[in-house]
Amino acid sequence: MQRVIMRSYVASLFFVGVAVALSSARTAAAAATTGVTSPYLQTSDSPLVIASAGYKLDAFEPSSPTLAAIGVSLSTVHANSIDLGLSVDGDDGSVDGSGAAGHSLTVQTQFNTTGATFTFNNGVIGAYPKSAAVAVTAFGGSFLTFTTYDTSNAVSGTYVLPSVATSTPTSDDFLFWGSDPAGISAISVTSNSAATALHMDHLQYDTLNTIPIAAPEPATMVLVVLGLVGPLGLAIRRRKNSSGICKNSVASRCGI
8 A cells, every 4th residue: 555655646747847847938938038149240140030021220330220220219327439340340341350350339437337238119110029139349357237128118037148248359249139039128238347448339120039048858858857857866865765655675785
């Protein structure tokens, strides 16, 4: 009778483990996904669907659409300007290790703080973006944080780089990106320990597509479940041993 009860208990724990694992997966899926692409040398390096009809880009070049034209407003902690140099590599027409001939957005650092927020006007755009990104071409400091905001302006995702030292050449330029099927109202890049000005480029978004993320392999889910059940199974074996079933037996036969 005792063995039947123990098996039922193990089965119950197994299904609880599955439920917990699936619940965690659903919770993670409900939030925005964030990441970094490096190196980012030209538009084709972007994980966004650049061929999408909903894709828009401001490369901060004189010939590119302005932020206002694509329905984006910019707010910064301190002064900002568009300057020649420290651009995404490919903006000068070739990927040659230099961004000196292109333009980038400069956000000044003062009192060890810097930051910029790009807000998407869904009234102008027609919808909230499902994916958005911005490149960092030069920065020196710690804890550079990328944040995405949902359509109620609440934080929906973050990506923190503990230390950043990127300048010239362009091989260390990178792209912060976020993806949320429910929509993104804004993205920001901030730091409270900035050592230099923050240079950014290639603000981009797509209103039609999220960024494809590979789903966990089935084997990964099995490992998660086993990870949940394993410690409980060990506790059951110890309970079984203390009940006398393994009394006077060789320890190895009791699973010890």
